Structure formats: C-alpha cells, structure tokens
Amino acid sequence: MADNKRKLRFKSIALLEAVIILFLAIALIWVGLIRGRNEAVPANAGSQDPQVRRRAVIEKEETFYQLDGKKILMNDGTYGEIFVPVYEDVPASTIDLNELTMRNGYAYYKENGQVVSTTGIDVSEFQNEIDWEQVKQADIDFAFIRVGYRTYGDGIVTYDSAFQRNIEGALDAGIKVGVYFYSQATNANEAIEEADAVIDALAPYDITYPVVYDWELVGHDNARTDGVSVEALADCCISFCERIKDSGYTPMIYQNTGTAMHKLDLPRIKDYDFWLAEYADKPSYYYDFKIWQYSNTGRIPGIEGDVDLNICFRPYDGKAKAKDKDDT
Incomplete structure (x- = not known):
C-alpha cells in the first residue's frame, strides 16, 4: 500500500514538472516573438534625403501553394517529365506560336x-570590335549593350x-539601344549598388529599350x-x-x-517586363515575356564570331528615359 502511495506521489510530481516545463517553453516562445517584432528592420528603414536614390519597399507574400490544379509539364535532367503548379496571379503569355516564323536565320x-x-542582338566586350554600320545594314533594329558585371x-x-564604344557606335548607326548588367548579387544592397553603377554609366545617353537585370x-x-535563396534573389530583382524605375x-x-x-x-x-532565354525553334515558357533570346550562335556582318539573337514582339518605341528640361 505504501509503495502505491509513493508511486502515486512520484507520478504527481512528474506531472507537475511537465506542466511547469510546458509553461516555461510557451513563455520563452512568446518573448522571442515579441522581441523579433520589435527588433525587425524593414528593407526601407532609415529615411534618406530626397536627393538620394530611394530603396525599394520589399513586400513579401506566400504564394507558393496553388489549389486550382493547373500545372505545367517540364523535362528535368534527373526526374524526366515533371510538373510545376501554375500561378494564377502571374500573367500567361499571349503569343500565338503559329504566327512565329523563322526566315534567313531571324525570328x-x-x-x-x-x-x-x-x-x-546583345553584345559585350567578348564580341571585340564591332562595325555597327554593317550591323545596321544586316537589318538589326536594336541592341542590348552590357554595362558591366x-x-x-x-x-x-x-x-x-x-x-x-558599343553604345556610342550603336546609337550613331541608328540602332535602338537597351542595356544589361550581369549580376552576381547576393542581397538587396548589392543589387542596389549594381543599379547605381548602371544609372551613372547611362547619364550621357538616351536609350529606347529597357535596362535589364541579368542574374x-x-x-x-x-x-x-551558389547559396542564394529564392527569397534573396527576388529581393535582388525588386531592388x-x-x-x-526611379531613375x-x-x-x-x-x-x-x-x-x-x-x-x-x-x-x-x-x-516587370521579362526577357526570356530559350534556345529552341519555339519558346515553351508559359508566362508572359516581351523579348525572346532564341539563339547564341547567330552570325551577323560586322561582328566577329557568334552573337546572341533576339526578337522583341512589340517594340519599345518611346524613350526609356525622358531628358530633363535643362538638358534640352
């Protein structure tokens, strides 16, 4: 009988200890949440002088899970045919592939x-010296020039x-110009640094086509x-x-x-407008894109060696940046 009472007392003590530990754990979690909220710093924290280029406000919303059942079939080197969910809130491509043709190497x-x-086309220092007059005579309408990397x-x-040399040569030949930056940013601050480098380099020029983030x-x-997360990459793109856009x-x-x-x-x-790279007879990308890079082995008079070929489905006819009144 005494043994039973002793066992009952031990069980009661153990139960009481478990309850105390549970309450302590809940209290610690609650304190951590409150402290995390108080110490969190938004991406645009710290007001800046109006003369200084602003930071983007980074908004994040969980949109991974799609419940409508739509899917895109793709091929994977490891798993073969796979499917990924369709984002209903991301615009799909409206390009009629039946109206896309190839002639004389151009789409x-x-x-x-x-x-x-x-x-x-898109070019960099790897194309060496370019004869832009010959490029223009080869029916090239626009060129993306690499600003840097x-x-x-x-x-x-x-x-x-x-x-x-390339941007001035293209503009002088009457070719419309856009630019791109080859990024290896790992966070938003580095992406902003890259954007500022591009903005500074473009100051003397009027361009028509977009400024492109190439990560x-x-x-x-x-x-x-190598270890950049999906979230960090999106932060870089937005920043x-x-x-x-602010410029x-x-x-x-x-x-x-x-x-x-x-x-x-x-x-x-x-x-943001999207430029797709997919080397094929027809693009398979499901979502909207404005420009398609369909080859990296194009040959154009005036350029030594291979060059990337692109089609812009609806031209960017207006100025990418309006000149200030003081510049006119």
Whole structure:
C-alpha cells in the first residue's frame, strides 16, 4: 500500500514538472516573438534625403501553394517529365506560336498578316570590335549593350571595357539601344549598388529599350551566388528594378526557362517586363515575356564570331528615359 502511495506521489510530481516545463517553453516562445517584432528592420528603414536614390519597399507574400490544379509539364535532367503548379496571379503569355516564323536565320512575329516584331542582338566586350554600320545594314533594329558585371568570385562591380564604344557606335548607326548588367548579387544592397553603377554609366545617353537585370547561376565552378535563396534573389530583382524605375528607365529581368521556373519567385516580380532565354525553334515558357533570346550562335556582318539573337514582339518605341528640361 505504501509503495502505491509513493508511486502515486512520484507520478504527481512528474506531472507537475511537465506542466511547469510546458509553461516555461510557451513563455520563452512568446518573448522571442515579441522581441523579433520589435527588433525587425524593414528593407526601407532609415529615411534618406530626397536627393538620394530611394530603396525599394520589399513586400513579401506566400504564394507558393496553388489549389486550382493547373500545372505545367517540364523535362528535368534527373526526374524526366515533371510538373510545376501554375500561378494564377502571374500573367500567361499571349503569343500565338503559329504566327512565329523563322526566315534567313531571324525570328519574326506577325499579327493580322503584318510583321510587328523587331530583331536584335546583345553584345559585350567578348564580341571585340564591332562595325555597327554593317550591323545596321544586316537589318538589326536594336541592341542590348552590357554595362558591366559583378565578378562571381570576389564580387567586384566592374564596367565592361567596350561599353562606351558599343553604345556610342550603336546609337550613331541608328540602332535602338537597351542595356544589361550581369549580376552576381547576393542581397538587396548589392543589387542596389549594381543599379547605381548602371544609372551613372547611362547619364550621357538616351536609350529606347529597357535596362535589364541579368542574374545567372554559374555552373561548373564555385560562385558566390551558389547559396542564394529564392527569397534573396527576388529581393535582388525588386531592388535593382525599382532603383532603375526611379531613375526614369524601363526595368526588365532576363532569365532562362529553367531558372525562371525553379528559382524565381514569379508572383513577386510579375510587374516587370521579362526577357526570356530559350534556345529552341519555339519558346515553351508559359508566362508572359516581351523579348525572346532564341539563339547564341547567330552570325551577323560586322561582328566577329557568334552573337546572341533576339526578337522583341512589340517594340519599345518611346524613350526609356525622358531628358530633363535643362538638358534640352
């Protein structure tokens, strides 16, 4: 009988200890949540002087789970055919692939029987010296010029050695111009630094086509961006594009189909124009895109070696940035 009472007392003590531990755990979690809220700093914290370029307000909303059942079939090197959910809040492409044709190595797009697309290239210092007059005579309407890049090892922002020569040569030849920056940013601050470098470089020029954020995964090597999360990449895209938009230019994001579908948080960047890289006879990308890079082995008179070929489905006819009255 005494043993039973002793066992009952031990059980009561153990139960009381468990209850106390549970209450302490709940209290610690609650204190942590309150402290985290008080110490959290928004992306645009710290007001800046109106003369200084502002930071983007980074808004985040969970949009991964889609419940309508729609899906996109894709091919994966490991799993073969896979499917990913369709984002209902991300605009789908409206391009009629039946109206997309190839002729003499160039892609063309028609509406109501009329060609409405323009043909373009993108170049950097790797194309060496370019004869832009010959490029213009080859029916090239626009060119994206690389402004610069961030090194994928040391993370140093560097201007393309041929930027000035290429942008002035293209503009003088009557070719419409956009620019891009090859990013290896790992956070929003670095993306802003890259955008500012682009804005400073563009100050002397009037461009027509967008300013493009080109963030790419580096394969077959160790790069500083290898561990960048989906959330951090979206923060970089938004920070760069908003900085560019604040300066009066049209921002755009460049990406290939695989990285776009698996790495980009598409609902968060849906408001920016998209430039698709997919080397195929027809694009398979489900969502909206304004420009399609369909080849990296194009040959154009005036350019030594291979060059990327692009089609813009609806041309950017207006100025990407209006000149100030003091500049006129």
